[in-house]
Amino acid sequence: MSMSSDISNDFLKSDTQTPFDTCLVCHKNVIDSGEDYFIERIMRKVPEFGIKETLFEYAMCMDCAGNMKGEMSKDSMERIETFFKERVMSIDPFERLENPLEKCLLTGKAIDDSLEFSYHAHCRGNQMIESIFPYAVSDEAMDQISELLSKETLDELDDFKGKYFNGPPEIAELINPKRLLPI
Numbered sequence: 001m002s003m004s005s006d007i008s009n010d011f012l013k014s015d016t017q018t019p020f021d022t023c024l025v026c027h028k029n030v031i032d033s034g035e036d037y038f039i040e041r042i043m044r045k046v047p048e049f050g051i052k053e054t055l056f057e058y059a060m061c062m063d064c065a066g067n068m069k070g071e072m073s074k075d076s077m078e079r080i081e082t083f084f085k086e087r088v089m090s091i092d093p094f095e096r097l098e099n100p101l102e103k104c105l106l107t108g109k110a111i112d113d114s115l116e117f118s119y120h121a122h123c124r125g126n127q128m129i130e131s132i133f134p135y136a137v138s139d140e141a142m143d144q145i146s147e148l149l150s151k152e153t154l155d156e157l158d159d160f161k162g163k164y165f166n167g168p169p170e171i172a173e174l175i176n177p178k179r180l181l182p183i
């Protein structure tokens with residue numbers, strides 16, 4: 001049994017403040033389908049202006065997330081899964097933060113101190129499933145993870161970005177493909 005809650009503002013579309021309803025890859029309506037899906041937001045801090053800005057955000061259905069994982073090199077995915085499990089198991093479950101997006105799930109680094117970070121949610125319909133989700137990943141954790149990726153995997157992530165990101169080129173340049181790793 002899992003707990004769920006309404007989708008928080010942190011996981012609404014940043015431009016319209018409305019829920020994500022379409023899978024980035026297959027365009028399925030993720031809310032109507034009643035199936036599980038993920039929301040990911042890749043953000044950066046702009047210290048000069050004291051703001052946080054979204055670089056890329058999307059929903060992805062479980063099938064497409066599974067396919068994407070399947071396309072990544074097996075070695076990279078195994079190393080990442082091991083890294084992820086080790087870190088998550090070292091977390092004290094009683095220390096669950098009131099706002100889990102304040103700290104990096106994998107390193108504990110404060111997200112406020114991260115120049116680049118991402119938010120991840122697991123949803124069903126108009127609800128967020130509460131497990132290790134929702135969580136945030138800091139720039140520090142991403143650097144550690146990137147050391148585990150093969151050149152092949154980085155190329156695959158770069159292709160994914162080229163295929164699905166259709167915002168302005170100056171933003172595209174800011175998106176590190178490592179961030180698109182299905183974790």
Ligand SMILES: [Zn+2]
Pocket residue numbers: 023024025026027028060061062063064065
């Ligand atoms: Zn899909």
